[in-house]
Every structure is written in structure tokens, then in C-alpha cells.
Amino acid sequence: MGAAIIALIVVAVVVVLIVVWLFAIYNGLVRLRNQTKNAWAQIDVQLKRRHDLIPNLVETVKGYAAHERQTLEAVTQARNIAQGAVGKGVGEQAKAEGELSGALSRLLAVVERYPDLKANQNFLALQEELSSTENKISFSRQFYNDSVLKYNNKIQMVPSNIVAGMFGFKTGEFFEVAVPGEREAPKVSFK
Amino acid sequence: MWEQIRSNQIKSMMLVVALGLLLLVLGYMLGWGFADNGIAGLIIALVIWFFMNLFAYFQGGSMVLAISGARKIGPDDHPRLWNVVEEMTIAAGLPKMPDVYIIDDPALNAFATGRDPNHAAVAVTSGLLQKMNRDELQGVVAHEMSHIKNRDVLLMTMCSVTLGTIVILAWYGTRVMLFSGGGRGRRGGGGSGAAVIMLVAIVLAILAPILAQLIYYAVSRKREYLADASGALYTRYPEGLASALEKISGSTVQLKSANQAFAPMYTANPFRKEGRAAEDLTSTHPPTSERIRILRSMAGGASLAAYNMAYSQVSKSGKGVVPRSALVSDQPVGVRPASATEPQPEKIERVRETSDLMWKMSNYGLVNCQCGTKIRVPPNFKGQSIRCPHCGTVNSMSSKR
Numbered sequence: 001m002g003a004a005i006i007a008l009i010v011v012a013v014v015v016v017l018i019v020v021w022l023f024a025i026y027n028g029l030v031r032l033r034n035q036t037k038n039a040w041a042q043i044d045v046q047l048k049r050r051h052d053l054i055p056n057l058v059e060t061v062k063g064y065a066a067h068e069r070q071t072l073e074a075v076t077q078a079r080n081i082a083q084g085a086v087g088k089g090v091g092e093q094a095k096a097e098g099e100l101s102g103a104l105s106r107l108l109a110v111v112e113r114y115p116d117l118k119a120n121q122n123f124l125a126l127q128e129e130l131s132s133t134e135n136k137i138s139f140s141r142q143f144y145n146d147s148v149l150k151y152n153n154k155i156q157m158v159p160s161n162i163v164a165g166m167f168g169f170k171t172g173e174f175f176e177v178a179v180p181g182e183r184e185a186p187k188v189s190f191k
Numbered sequence: 192m193w194e195q196i197r198s199n200q201i202k203s204m205m206l207v208v209a210l211g212l213l214l215l216v217l218g219y220m221l222g223w224g225f226a227d228n229g230i231a232g233l234i235i236a237l238v239i240w241f242f243m244n245l246f247a248y249f250q251g252g253s254m255v256l257a258i259s260g261a262r263k264i265g266p267d268d269h270p271r272l273w274n275v276v277e278e279m280t281i282a283a284g285l286p287k288m289p290d291v292y293i294i295d296d297p298a299l300n301a302f303a304t305g306r307d308p309n310h311a312a313v314a315v316t317s318g319l320l321q322k323m324n325r326d327e328l329q330g331v332v333a334h335e336m337s338h339i340k341n342r343d344v345l346l347m348t349m350c351s352v353t354l355g356t357i358v359i360l361a362w363y364g365t366r367v368m369l370f371s372g373g374g375r376g377r378r379g380g381g382g383s384g385a386a387v388i389m390l391v392a393i394v395l396a397i398l399a400p401i402l403a404q405l406i407y408y409a410v411s412r413k414r415e416y417l418a419d420a421s422g423a424l425y426t427r428y429p430e431g432l433a434s435a436l437e438k439i440s441g442s443t444v445q446l447k448s449a450n451q452a453f454a455p456m457y458t459a460n461p462f463r464k465e466g467r468a469a470e471d472l473t474s475t476h477p478p479t480s481e482r483i484r485i486l487r488s489m490a491g492g493a494s495l496a497a498y499n500m501a502y503s504q505v506s507k508s509g510k511g512v513v514p515r516s517a518l519v520s521d522q523p524v525g526v527r528p529a530s531a532t533e534p535q536p537e538k539i540e541r542v543r544e545t546s547d548l549m550w551k552m553s554n555y556g557l558v559n560c561q562c563g564t565k566i567r568v569p570p571n572f573k574g575q576s577i578r579c580p581h582c583g584t585v586n587s588m589s590s591k592r
Contacts, residue, residue: 035284042281125270132274138527139282142427147284 025163032151036172039144040090043175046136047082047097053133054079054104057126061107064117071103071110078103090173101134141175148172206410207346210353210403214240217357217399221364224392240356247352252304252312252344259302261292261314262552269293269548272320275329276313279336282425289313289339293320295549299439303335304344311339320545321538322438330422330432337421343414350407357403361396412477416512419482420498427493427527433486440479481505494524558586 058072065072078100085096108127117123152171155164163169214236222232266273273291280288285308292314299319305311313335315328323331338344423429488501499513506512550557556568562582576585 039284046281128270128274132271132278135274135278136281139278139425143282143284 022163025160026167029151029154029160029164029167029169032147032154033169033172036144036147036151039140039147040175042140043137043144044086046133046140047086047093050100050130050133050137051079051083053126053130057107057130060120060123060126061111061117064114064120064123065110068107068110071107075100075103075107090175094175097137104130104134145174148174206406207349207353210350210357210406211240213399213403213406214353214357214360217360217364217395220388220392220395221360224364224389236356236360239359240353243352243356244349247348248306248345251348252306252310255302255304256292256312256314259294259314260296261294261312264291264293264548264552268551269320269544271325272315272328272332275325275332276336279329279332279425282333283336283340283421285311285336285340287311289336293317293548293552295552299323301331301335303338305339306345306348307342308339311344313339317545317549321542323435326426326428326431327435327438329426330428330435333422333425334418334432336425337418338414340421341414341417343418347411347414350410354400354403354407358400361400364396365393413512415476415482416485416502419486420495420502420513423486423489423493423498424495424524427524429486429489429493429498429526433483436479436483436486440483489526492524493526556588558588560584560586 054075058076061068062072078096082093082096082100085093087093111117111123148171154160155169155171215233218232218234218236219229220232222235223229264273269291272293276291277288287309289303289305289308289311290313292312294314294316296316297318298316299322301313301315301319303311303313313332315331319328319331419432422432426432485498485501485505488504489497495513502512547557550567554570556570556572558566558568558577560566560579560582561584562579564579564581566577566579566586568577568588572588574588576587578585
């Protein structure tokens with residue numbers, strides 16, 4: 001009699017502990033998933049900020065360097081493509097943003113040839129905003145990728161993978177910017 | 192990072208508990224020693240501690256800012272600083288950007304305050320804005336952000352409050368005991384047993400503040416290393432913080448409005464004396480030269496593990512400084528190149544920009560004379576026009592900005 005009750009209590013305690021443990025794993029997964037979502041939203045905010053800054057930049061540069069039409073058009077075009085890629089999934093968007101980064105860095109390299117433009121207060125303020133936005137994009141990408149890595153690890157590792165499988169948690173996608181030559185120094189040629 | 196916070200919280204709790212125990216023992220012994228009532232002493236100690244903590248929790252941040260004479264700025268007052276703070280908020284993944292403050296002081300320093308990431312503030316001196324380039328500023332701000340992210344501010348506030356209570360209790364305790372000749376002995380009870388208790392109470396009253404201070408300093412130094420490690424990780428550029436620290440250690444200007452109690456909140460010890468010897472037991476900050484050496488020995492990485500390796504190499508202790516639980520999920524991360532293509536105002540430009548801001552924040556008007564002179568107009572200037580001291584042109588005040 002006494003032994004049966006004790007056994008029952010032990011079983012009940014073990015069951016309760018397991019349930020609490022499962023809850024904790026589930027909540028941890030949800031927390032990580034929300035964090036990746038938040039981090040992604042932050043990237044979106046910064047990308048949008050960059051899209052908004054570019055027309056201003058193009059206008060300002062045009063005033064001083066009108067015959068750099070090709071470079072300017074490339075930037076505008078890349079911006080429009082990137083804007084169109086918003087909401088089309090991480091991979092597509094990352095590709096379009098990579099192209100835009102490339103076009104922008106070419107523009108900023110060209111600007112080096114125009115001392116008047118470089119002394120323009122308006123341009124300097126824009127350049128600070130733009131380069132800070134670039135930093136913010138890469139920092140939010142950094143934080144997003146860290147979050148995705150943690151989330152994916154949790155989903156794939158024992159024992160949390162069991163809970164993840166039960167409730168259908170799906171691994172996140174990394175935001176990789178792969179532009180050929182993004183890491184290379186911009187080429188400046190004097191003709 | 193989450194793991195790091197959690198392990199930090201456990202360590203923090205242990206520390207607060209250790210200091211708290213010291214406080215309780217002291218209160219009890221003092222109560223017993225001179226009022227024959229240990230519980231009363233305990234309760235008095237707890238009440239003082241509770242109210243001081245309550246005040247520090249809700250008012251500590253604004254008090255520190257007020258005492259240091261910091262002024263809040265907006266995004267347009269100093270775009271570069273604002274942007275750097277925003278960048279580091281994103282890199283650290285903080286839920287909300289801290290308020291940004293500037294202290295008008297030529298010394299090079301910065302501090303973070305606030306009880307949690309939602310009520311945080313970062314303050315930098317105007318001297319820092321003038322001397323640091325963008326990467327260095329980013330390094331300093333990242334260091335402060337780590338203090339916010341790791342909840343160091345709350346921890347250090349609680350510790351310093353407990354330390355303060357211990358000091359107050361010990362001070363009054365020893366005075367009362369010395370000048371009343373000891374409550375217990377006077378009542379003629381006890382005999383030698385009472386004398387021993389009295390002696391223990393006195394010794395404890397003398398030792399407790401010293402002991403508490405040592406615990407406090409030890410924790411503070413450890414926090415600085417951790418903040419350096421996270422700072423390097425956030426910026427992916429350890430050299431920024433290293434070269435900022437180098438500039439800070441080269442500067443001999445002492446902070447005007449620093450207060451001993453706030454010292455752990457600053458980037459570098461504000462009371463550092465010229466040529467002061469390396470790390471000793473009573474310093475809130477590790478020696479700057481060692482911090483620089485660690486940051487520079489992080490061979491090709493910016494991860495917590497790289498910092499940990501560099502730390503154990505430089506300190507020759509063979510032990511790391513980053514909690515093991517934080518290293519488990521750590522990934523090797525590369526170092527980014529220096530920001531060369533960014534707008535980098537030269538030093539003279541930065542000085543001008545900062546002094547403009549300080550004038551503006553003191554409500555001085557600005558009249559640009561045609562000869563290129565900038566005339567600063569005090570806020571209480573009532574005249575309609577002002578004469579340029581340089582070229583003699585009379586400028587109308589309507590052009591004031």
C-alpha cells in the first residue's frame with residue numbers, strides 16, 4: 001500500500017519534470033525563432049533605409065559629376081531591382097542587395113575624382129548616413145546569422161530536435177551576400 | 192551570447208549573495224556587540240540596504256548622468272556618434288537604442304548606465320569625440336554596449352550599494368562601540384565571552400569594508416575583460432578598441448566630475464594616475480596596457496574564444512576569462528578590414544565639430560560673418576546687431592542660427 005503510493009508519487013514527479021523540461025525546450029525554440037524574425041525585421045528596416053537614401057545620393061552626385069551617367073544608372077537600376085526583390089525570400093533578396101552594394105561601392109570610388117563634390121556638406125552628410133546604413137546592414141546581418149545559427153543548432157541537436165520535429169519548427173536561412181569582387185578593392189582607372 | 196548572460200547572472204547572484212552575507216554578518220555582530228540584540232542589527236542593516244538599493248535602481252542612472260554633467264543629444268547633434276551607437280545597438284541585438292549623452296570634458300572616457308537594456312544610456316566625453324576616429328569610437332561604444340547587454344550596470348550598482356551599506360554600518364558601528372565603551376560590557380554581563388564577541392565585532396567592522404571592496408574590485412575588473420571580449424565580437428574589429436585604449440592611456444587629463452563610486456562604469460579608470468603600476472587589488476579596471484595587448488594578440492579572429500586564448504596567453508595564467516558556457520556556442524569569426532572608405536573627418540574637423548556642438552548645447556547662437564569668422568552669441572545677448580571682432584563688419588542678429 002505505502003510502497004504503491006510512493007511509486008505513484010515518484011512516477012507522477014518524473015512525468016511532471018519531463019513535461020516541464022519539454023515546455024522549457026519548446027519555449028526556448030519559440031524564443032529563438034522570434035529572435036530570428038526580429039533580427040530579420042531589423043535587416044529589412046536598414047535595407048529600406050538604404051533604398052530611400054539612394055535617390056538623394058544620385059541627385060547630389062549628378063550635380064557635380066553628370067557625365068558619370070553609366071555608374072549612376074547602374075546604381076539606380078540595382079536599387080530598383082533590390083526594391084523589387086523585397087519579400088521574395090532571403091536568398092533572392094540577399095543577391096539583389098549584394099549587386100546594389102557592388103554598384104554603390106563603384107559609385108563611391110568614382111566620387112574620389114571630384115574634390116568639389118567631396119567638400120559638399122550635403123554630400124558628406126549623405127555619405128555618413130549611407131556608410132552608417134551599410135554598417136547597420138552588415139551588423140544586423142551578423143546578428144541575424146548568429147541567431148539563425150543558434151536556432152538551427154537547436155533544431156538539429158538532440159534532444160531539442162525531437163520537440164522541434166513534433167511541432168514542425170523549420171530551420172532558418174542564412175543571409176549570405178555573395179558578390180564576386182565585393183571583397184576586392186575598387187579599381188580606379190584614369191583615362 | 193544568451194549563455195554568457197545566463198552564466199553572468201549566476202555569477203552575479205553569487206557575488207551579490209556573498210556581499211549580502213557579509214552585510215548580514217556585520218549587521219548581526221554589530222547588533223549583538225553593542226546592543227545585545229543581533230536581530231535588531233540585522234534588521235537595521237537590511238532596511239538601510241533595501242532603501243539604498245531601491246533608490247539606486249530607479250534613480251541611479253539619472254543621478255550618475257546628472258552628477259557627471261552629461262547632456263542628452265539627438266540624431267542631428269552629432270550624427271556620427273548617434274550612428275555608431277545605433278550600429279552597436281544592432282550588433283549587440285539590444286531591444287532598444289540607449290539614450291546618448293555627451294559630457295563636456297577634455298578627458299577621454301565613456302560610460303554606460305541604466306538598470307536594464309530598456310532603460311540604458313551611453314555617455315561619452317567631448318574629448319573622446321575629438322580624439323577618436325570612427326573605428327575607435329565604435330570600439331569604445333561597443334565596450335559600453337557590452338556592459339549594458341551583460342547587465343553589468345545593474346550588478347555593479349547593487350554591489351556598490353551593498354558595499355556602501357557595509358561601509359556606513361562599519362563606520363557608525365566602530366564609532367558607537369569606541370565612544371560608548373561597548374554596550375555589552377557596560378551592562379556587566381558576560382565576562383570574557385562577551386569581550387570576545389565585542390572583539391570579533393570590532394575586527395569585523397574594520398575588516399568588512401576592506402573585504403567588500405576587494406570583492407567589488409575583483410568583479411569589476413573581470414567585467415572589463417568580458418566587455419572588451421564582447422566589444423571585439425560586436426565590431427569584428429579588435430584593433431579599434433585597442434587603439435582607442437592606447438589613446439586613452441596616453442592622455443593625462445583627468446575627468447573633472449568623476450566620482451569614486453561610479454568608477455567601474457567608465458571605459459578606463461578615471462582615477463588612473465600617471466605611471467601607476469600594473470593591476471593591483473584596489474583597481475576597478477585592469478591595466479590598460481594589458482587590455483591592449485590582449486586585443487592585439489587575438490590572432491585573426493574576433494570571437495569570444497579568440498579573446499579567451501589571447502587572455503590566457505597575455506596573462507600567463509593559463510586560464511581564460513570568458514565563462515565556458517559562453518564558449519560552447521561560440522563560432523570562429525573573422526575580423527573586418529578597417530573602415531577606410533568611410534567619411535573620416537580629420538582631427539581638426541572633429542575638434543571643430545565637437546566644439547560647435549558644445550556651444551550649441553549651451554544655447555549659444557552662431558553668426559557667420561562674411562569674412563569667414565564664426566561669432567558665438569551668448570544666450571543672454573539682447574542687441575540687434577553684432578560687430579565682427581575680426582573684420583569690423585556689423586552683422587545683423589537676424590542671420591543668427
